[in-house]
Amino acid sequence: MGVEWGRIVELWPDIQQAFFETLIMISISFGVAFLVGLPLGILLFATERGLFWENRFAKSVLGFIANMIRSIPFIILLVALIPLTNLIVGTTIGPYAASVSLSVAAIPFFARLVETSFREIDKGIIEAATAVGATPMMIIKDVLLPEAKPSLIQGITLTLISLIAYSAMAGVVGGGGIGDLAIRFGYYRYDNTIMIVTVLILIVLVQVIQQAGDWTSKIIDKR
Amino acid sequence: MIEIENLTKTYTTKYGTVTGVDQVSLTVEEGEIFGIVGYSGAGKSSLIRCINLLERPTSGAVRVGGSDLTNLSGEQLRKARLKIGMIFQHFHLISQKTVYDNIAFALRAAGTPPKKIRERVDALLEMVGLADKRNVFPGQLSGGQKQRVGIARALANDPTVLLCDEATSALDPNTTLSILQLLKDINRKLNITIILITHEMNVVKEICDRMAVMQDGRVIEEGAVYDVFASPETELTREFISSVVSFDVPEPVLASVSGTLIRVLFRGNAAGEGIISDMLQHYGVKGNFLHGAIEYIQEKPLGIFVMELAGQPAEVTDALRYLENRQATVEVMKYGR
Numbered sequence: 001m002g003v004e005w006g007r008i009v010e011l012w013p014d015i016q017q018a019f020f021e022t023l024i025m026i027s028i029s030f031g032v033a034f035l036v037g038l039p040l041g042i043l044l045f046a047t048e049r050g051l052f053w054e055n056r057f058a059k060s061v062l063g064f065i066a067n068m069i070r071s072i073p074f075i076i077l078l079v080a081l082i083p084l085t086n087l088i089v090g091t092t093i094g095p096y097a098a099s100v101s102l103s104v105a106a107i108p109f110f111a112r113l114v115e116t117s118f119r120e121i122d123k124g125i126i127e128a129a130t131a132v133g134a135t136p137m138m139i140i141k142d143v144l145l146p147e148a149k150p151s152l153i154q155g156i157t158l159t160l161i162s163l164i165a166y167s168a169m170a171g172v173v174g175g176g177g178i179g180d181l182a183i184r185f186g187y188y189r190y191d192n193t194i195m196i197v198t199v200l201i202l203i204v205l206v207q208v209i210q211q212a213g214d215w216t217s218k219i220i221d222k223r
Numbered sequence: 224m225i226e227i228e229n230l231t232k233t234y235t236t237k238y239g240t241v242t243g244v245d246q247v248s249l250t251v252e253e254g255e256i257f258g259i260v261g262y263s264g265a266g267k268s269s270l271i272r273c274i275n276l277l278e279r280p281t282s283g284a285v286r287v288g289g290s291d292l293t294n295l296s297g298e299q300l301r302k303a304r305l306k307i308g309m310i311f312q313h314f315h316l317i318s319q320k321t322v323y324d325n326i327a328f329a330l331r332a333a334g335t336p337p338k339k340i341r342e343r344v345d346a347l348l349e350m351v352g353l354a355d356k357r358n359v360f361p362g363q364l365s366g367g368q369k370q371r372v373g374i375a376r377a378l379a380n381d382p383t384v385l386l387c388d389e390a391t392s393a394l395d396p397n398t399t400l401s402i403l404q405l406l407k408d409i410n411r412k413l414n415i416t417i418i419l420i421t422h423e424m425n426v427v428k429e430i431c432d433r434m435a436v437m438q439d440g441r442v443i444e445e446g447a448v449y450d451v452f453a454s455p456e457t458e459l460t461r462e463f464i465s466s467v468v469s470f471d472v473p474e475p476v477l478a479s480v481s482g483t484l485i486r487v488l489f490r491g492n493a494a495g496e497g498i499i500s501d502m503l504q505h506y507g508v509k510g511n512f513l514h515g516a517i518e519y520i521q522e523k524p525l526g527i528f529v530m531e532l533a534g535q536p537a538e539v540t541d542a543l544r545y546l547e548n549r550q551a552t553v554e555v556m557k558y559g560r
Binding site: 125130 | 275277301302303304305307308309311313315316317318319320324328329331332333360362373376377379380386
């Protein structure tokens with residue numbers, strides 16, 4: 001299974017395009033996951049017993065929805081959400097269309113990671129803030145988020161890497177991307193060159209994100 | 224100032240209902256330092272956490288400066304908490320924020336304008352002796368310094384009450400003393416009422432005016448610290464006192480004593496030794512000191528002597544009566560053979 005350099009040059013525009021498609025899908029879906037998942041994670045945590053927004057009903061409803069979405073295999077979610085995608089994007093193919101399902105899958109994933117990050121915070125610190133007379137919004141902004149920041153960055157890293165893996169399946173709805181290229185050329189057509197090149201790109205991408213995440217998480221931690 | 228009335232706190236666990244605090248009523252006067260001692264599980268921690276409603280009492284009332292906190296709405300309670308400072312055994316500072324920001328946080332909770340926050344934080348840091356640690360993160364501070372930040376944060380909004388939840392239990396003895404000194408200074412200078420809970424009797428002896436002893440969720444003894452030390456009423460209190468002022472005579476020494484063994488206690492500035500020497504001169508008894516010291520509780524001396532009296536039984540009885548007439552408390556530990 002030799003690598004033919006000629007193939008790479010030949011398909012370089014395709015690889016480039018696939019790379020950008022991957023970036024588009026990940027950026028959009030991560031952006032949405034962050035904007036929706038973060039507040040959702042805060043709600044999942046703060047509605048817990050003994051906390052400032054204690055609410056058993058809200059907690060179980062939110063928890064149920066998050067679990068439900070997370071239990072659906074991504075490939076099924078991708079197909080099931082075609083009508084919704086059509087409604088939002090106006091088309092069901094391409095990276096933008098794939099971003100819809102990716103976002104839906106990433107929201108509960110990230111929200112649960114956010115919740116877990118908050119759980120790692122010493123309850124005493126939240127209690128001290130309550131005793132000082134802080135409002136719930138102050139506790140979120142000045143206690144939960146800063147205290148969980150190193151752990152939240154690890155969560156972001158994990159979400160990004162999972163999104164790269166999920167985005168490979170976006171090919172099913174014509175989403176494109178590096179993973180799709182690997183499947184179409186490498187897997188279906190036994191094109192080893194493309195397979196190796198695309199997998200290498202994915203490896204580098206994942207490594208870079210993981211390293212950057214670890215480094216940032218460490219640098220900002222003041223403990 | 225602070226009135227706790229019939230406060231009960233029960234917890235529902237997997238194994239049934241547990242009563243943490245059982246029908247406790249206490250009144251703490253303004254400007255007082257009130258200590259609550261007890262072993263872990265005695266309910267003292269639950270009790271102090273019920274004062275600022277970190278835990279909601281199952282029944283009973285908590286009045287701080289008149290209003291019953293248990294009747295307040297969420298926002299009213301938050302406002303009330305601004306005036307009730309609290310410090311903790313493990314400090315509970317925001318680890319990702321500087322010393323300055325930790326204290327500023329409390330001021331922002333009260334809606335203090337940014338310009339005033341700066342002045343106030345600097346003044347507080349000056350007061351707790353950490354002016355040079357302004358921009359340092361808690362992780363770089365020692366335990367004592369962290370507690371000083373905790374104190375500065377608790378005092379930020381000029382509270383009338385300061386609750387101390389085992390505030391010195393994680394600190395070494397020297398640091399404990401310096402933190403206690405700081406608390407005493409704050410109490411004197413700012414006239415803040417302090418309630419502290421601890422399992423260390425020396426903390427109470429060092430700074431408290433009055434104290435209560437808790438066991439199984441109940442207050443079993445209460446009074447001025449001096450009086451409790453002078454005449455403890457319960458076995459548990461005696462046990463706690465003996466952890467700081469012990470007059471136990473070793474068993475072999477006790478066995479070798481043939482005369483009457485007594486423990487004499489002089490309160491206030493009664494010149495204990497003078498009275499004893501008077502007694503020895505006036506009566507035909509010989510005295511032999513086995514143990515003794517003058518303890519200072521709240522700067523008031525409390526003299527305790529353990530001694531053996533040898534002589535005719537009648538003379539010994541007269542000598543004891545003499546001591547009692549001179550305001551000493553005499554306890555016969557063992558009669559002579």
